[in-house]
Amino acid sequence: MRSVKLQTLGVGVVFLVALPWLLDSEFLIGFAVLVLYSATLGQSWNILGGYAGQFSFGSVLFFGTGAYTSSILHVTYGINPWIGLLVGVVMGMAVGAFVGFLSFRFGLRGSYFALITLAFAEAFRILANTVEFTGAGIGIYIPLRQEPANFQFTSQMGFYYVILAFFLISTYITLRLEHTRFGARLMAIRENEDAAEALGVNTFRHKMLAIMISGGIGAAGGTFYAQYYLYIDPYIAYGVEKSVEMLLVSIIGGMGTVFGPLVGAFALHSINEIARHYLEAPGMSLVVYGVILVLIIGFLPDGLIGLLKSKKKAGDDA
Amino acid sequence: MLEPVILLTALINGLMFGAIYALVALGLTLIYGVLHIINFAHGALLMLAMYAVFLLFTQFQLDPYLALPVVVPGFFVLGYVLYRFLIGKLARGKDQNILLITLGLSVVLENGALFFFKADIQTLNLEYAYDMIEIGPALVTLPKAISFGASIVIGLALWALMAKTDLGKAIRAVAKERVGARLMGIDVDHIFAVSYGIGIACLGAAACLLMPSFYVTPTIGHVFVIIAFTTVVLGGMGSFVGALIGGFLIGITESFGGLFLGESLGQIGIPLIFVLILLFRPTGLFGGKA
Numbered sequence: 001m002r003s004v005k006l007q008t009l010g011v012g013v014v015f016l017v018a019l020p021w022l023l024d025s026e027f028l029i030g031f032a033v034l035v036l037y038s039a040t041l042g043q044s045w046n047i048l049g050g051y052a053g054q055f056s057f058g059s060v061l062f063f064g065t066g067a068y069t070s071s072i073l074h075v076t077y078g079i080n081p082w083i084g085l086l087v088g089v090v091m092g093m094a095v096g097a098f099v100g101f102l103s104f105r106f107g108l109r110g111s112y113f114a115l116i117t118l119a120f121a122e123a124f125r126i127l128a129n130t131v132e133f134t135g136a137g138i139g140i141y142i143p144l145r146q147e148p149a150n151f152q153f154t155s156q157m158g159f160y161y162v163i164l165a166f167f168l169i170s171t172y173i174t175l176r177l178e179h180t181r182f183g184a185r186l187m188a189i190r191e192n193e194d195a196a197e198a199l200g201v202n203t204f205r206h207k208m209l210a211i212m213i214s215g216g217i218g219a220a221g222g223t224f225y226a227q228y229y230l231y232i233d234p235y236i237a238y239g240v241e242k243s244v245e246m247l248l249v250s251i252i253g254g255m256g257t258v259f260g261p262l263v264g265a266f267a268l269h270s271i272n273e274i275a276r277h278y279l280e281a282p283g284m285s286l287v288v289y290g291v292i293l294v295l296i297i298g299f300l301p302d303g304l305i306g307l308l309k310s311k312k313k314a315g316d317d318a
Numbered sequence: 319m320l321e322p323v324i325l326l327t328a329l330i331n332g333l334m335f336g337a338i339y340a341l342v343a344l345g346l347t348l349i350y351g352v353l354h355i356i357n358f359a360h361g362a363l364l365m366l367a368m369y370a371v372f373l374l375f376t377q378f379q380l381d382p383y384l385a386l387p388v389v390v391p392g393f394f395v396l397g398y399v400l401y402r403f404l405i406g407k408l409a410r411g412k413d414q415n416i417l418l419i420t421l422g423l424s425v426v427l428e429n430g431a432l433f434f435f436k437a438d439i440q441t442l443n444l445e446y447a448y449d450m451i452e453i454g455p456a457l458v459t460l461p462k463a464i465s466f467g468a469s470i471v472i473g474l475a476l477w478a479l480m481a482k483t484d485l486g487k488a489i490r491a492v493a494k495e496r497v498g499a500r501l502m503g504i505d506v507d508h509i510f511a512v513s514y515g516i517g518i519a520c521l522g523a524a525a526c527l528l529m530p531s532f533y534v535t536p537t538i539g540h541v542f543v544i545i546a547f548t549t550v551v552l553g554g555m556g557s558f559v560g561a562l563i564g565g566f567l568i569g570i571t572e573s574f575g576g577l578f579l580g581e582s583l584g585q586i587g588i589p590l591i592f593v594l595i596l597l598f599r600p601t602g603l604f605g606g607k608a
Contacts, residue, residue, distance in 0.1 A: 055414055057421075106597045111356045111417050115547055116596050122544055123589040130583040137582070240540055244425060251418065284433055290425030297418050298408030 029156040042249035042261025043170040044218035050255030052210040053190025058117030062218025064237030070223040081151035092219025093212040100211035125238035139233025254303025327456040334462040336569020337469035343549035343561040345520030351556030352493040352513040355416040361539025362424035367525030368534040389522040397518025402511040431536035461530035548592040554602030
């Protein structure tokens, strides 16, 4: 059983690696880049929200911290963005540890945790909008110098392989959660925190680890954003929209599942493209997405991936 | 050195804005107190009410204050229907589901507004918008003074409704003990929807009072959602007095924050208070129990 699963995964990885050659179009590869980028950010939310059950409304904290760290190091101090990426991941984990320590040490759960992360993100946004080293409201422009050594590429394909690597690493971490004690304990915390505590799970420590992993992945996504769009400002970096996007792709795809964020990200960007090109109403895609979110909470708690799974199960039985 | 007059002006301005925050927070705290849910769509629904006031004025030349008898009942009905047929039905009794459903609702409303109204900042051009009245040493615009008085009147009316009427008694009974209330013949689902409706009607009132001196954009809800939650948490979730006093405190904080820390950094006071209260006194200043 396990080997069959591994085979499927192997085929999936080979497919994703070969995908740009199959698509052979800048537009489609660009689309795939966006999907994998959203899926990576979704994975950051998924580990904390889907597996550990800590719903964050401010996961943009990690994204923005990664984006600002690499951009400031690059533009102000001339440090290579690849090194900035690593420092950004560490900073993302540090921000995760900071927010997590305060929230979990003081016992905030459920909706209160969601609200405090939102407030932290808002505080960071105001700070980034005020202090000088972030470029305040003007933001940071990253100079164009398209060299792989500079984390910039002349074609979408270069970005594709970078974000594919981020996605595969984050998905590997998530996959490990399904097979390790650490992951099982996180899920126990999600299902019933008091019971997990009573059974001897150090809930504080596990939630801290989850939020730090989530922070590191989110920060990597942030650095990618900055290098891809070559611009970052306080509203992009710490605004509510990105937090919502991170949570949406994960919940709509299926939270607490390994491939939920990928399915959700694919759905989000497909709806986006359809709304933009066929309906000529770009804003409507998020309206549709909001409606889907409400319907999924009401009728499909396992997300879109739950649909696929239940079909497959029905097929297996037959 | 800052002169006392400037401080006093900041204080009075803070109180004026605080009254509106209190009104927005009253709705939120009522919904929390009765239904024990966090209504994340509060900001987006306020935005919707502000656009309703804006449209009534631009399309029908209806003055925002005269729009009160239209918008308040309209939003009561909207809230009632939303809860009875959407939120209550889909939540299946789970807290986090309600948080996410109301989040989904706000995503729909905000992006719908963005589609219909674009991202432009809209204001009403009223003749009396800049009429000044003197309060002690400070000059205050007429709309702000009106909103201050009206918010207090509405707050008192809400208190009277809760304390003196049968409906209020039923709402309090459901808030305390929903199973017991049901056994006494109270239609709990109806009371839930009524409470949600009253909470949303408060937003309708707040929108009418805000629009003469404020602007509206599709994302205006973001500004208010944090403020409203901070107010409610500061005052104590579910406490009416807390929401009123919390609103004034937040208004003053914002006003003094702007004065001492500047326009940009001054805004940080609100999320900071929010975080500190959640960490050190999650029951708020007037909250009874955890």
